[in-house]
Amino acid sequence: MILDVRNISTVFHLRRADIHAVKDVSFQLFKGETLGIVGESGSGKTVLCQSILGLLPKPPVKTSGHAYFDNTDLLDCDSKKLRQIRGNQISMIFQDxxxxxNPYLRLSEQLIEPLISHGYKSRKNALEKARIILSETKIPQPQKRMYQYPHEFSGGMLQRAMIGMALITNPRIVIADEPTTALDVTVQARILQLMKRLQNQYSLSIIFITHNLGIVAGFCDRVVVMYAGVVLETASTADLFNHTAHPYTKALIKSVPSIDNSKDSLYMIPGMPPDPAARLSGCPFEPRCRYRTDKCLKSENRLRETGKNHFTSCIRVLESELSL
Ligand SMILES: Nc1ncnc2c1ncn2[C@@H]1O[C@H](COP(=O)(O)OP(=O)(O)O)[C@@H](O)[C@H]1O
Ligand SMILES: [Mg+2]
Incomplete structure (x- = not known):
């Protein structure tokens, strides 16, 4: 195990209300694996990862829980150490x-910045490392391209450069927050291929945040399904699709458009996600769930094992009243 996240809750204390963005989330990340975190937008995926890395402003945000990385609790260590881990060992790739x-700086300066700020003495060596990493991300003519400005790159190229920047310090974990959402599908496929190759080359563990189940199926080993700030199901990718254990996951899978479905069979989950300011009890998916009963409102909403390494919080599935 390389990262052990336990009981993370994050609240935004705003003037008008308290927003409970992440509620009691736990998961583990193992060496060399790709863990998908999937859920509709607003389900708390980004806030969860920002909480783990301490990237949210302390007031108004309050985070509780633990995230153990190499016996260090990232949520309870001094800011200097956290910054060092964040730059060196865990890096992030963003959606956009x-x-x-920075539009005003040449790519070269931005690529070597993490090296220089983490003690790299020689600028010449750092630049050479930047050139190597750019060529590994298959940016053509890296020696020339690295001295250009961000606006001289296409979206796909810039995403490659960002992946390069995330890997330049040889991190052990990469957290990728919807890194291909802004790209068209062919570019997306190439970026995913690139990430897989670099993952093997650098033996990385990847947390891949996405709302795209197609990407989960093709790219992730294991999956955490989030909804309204909580985890509803976690399983290996194969189990998630073949032995789906939560009605929400089932509905998500059903709402993926497919080429052979006719137009009128496009499925949409009825209703809307709950207001994040409301304090709910029971299963948060209950109002939209076609299998709901009275007991769902009283359920503890705690993950329990339904198969080997397969966890769900659906009380009806856990009590064998329902099989999906
Ligand atoms: N800066 C913020 N201030 C207040 N609420 C926020 C802020 N950022 C996110 N949230 C709320 O936290 C919840 C989770 O958001 P987010 O993690 O961005 O979702 P996702 O990444 O799954 O789309 C949402 O309800 C969102 O409105
Ligand atoms: Mg997000």
Whole structure:
């Protein structure tokens, strides 16, 4: 195990209300694996990862829980150590590469910044490392391209450069937050291929946040399904699709458009996700669930094992009243 996340809850204390964005989330990440975190937008995926890395402003945000990385609790260590881990050992790739780069600086400066700030003495060596990493991400003519500005790159190229920047310090974990959502599908496929190759080369563990189940199926080993700030199901990718254990997961899978479905069979989950300011009891998916009963409102909403390494919080599945 390389990262052990336990009982993370994050609340935004705003003037108008308290937003409970993440509620008691636990998961583990193992060496070399790709863990998908999937859920509709607003389900708390980004806030969860920002909480783990301490990237949210302390007031108004309050995070509780633990995230153990190499016996260090990331939620309970001094800011200097956290910054060191964040730059060196755990790095992030964001959805929008154009906002991750400074438009006024050449790519070279931005690529070597994490090296220089983590003690790399020689600028020449750092630049050489930047050139190597750019060529590994298959950016053509890296020696020339690295001295250009972000606006001279296409979206796909810039996303490659951001992946390069995330890997330049040889991190052990990469957290990728919807890294291909802004790209068209052919570019997306190439970026995913690139990430797989670099994952093997650098023996990385990847947390891959997405709302796209197609990507989960093709790219992730294991999956955490989030809804309204809580985890509803976690399983290996094969089990998630073949032995789905939560009605929400079932509905998500059903709502993936498929080429052979006719137009009128496009499925949409009825209703809307709950208001994050409301304090709910029981299963948060209950109002939208076609299998709901009175006991769902009283359920503890705690993950329990339904198969080997397969966990769900659906009380009806756990009590064998329902099989999906
Ligand atoms: N800066 C913020 N201030 C207040 N609420 C926020 C802020 N960022 C996120 N949230 C709320 O937290 C919840 C989870 O958001 P987020 O983690 O961004 O979802 P996801 O990444 O799954 O789309 C949402 O209800 C969102 O409105
Ligand atoms: Mg997000």
């Amino acid at each position: 590469p154009s906002s991750a780069f």
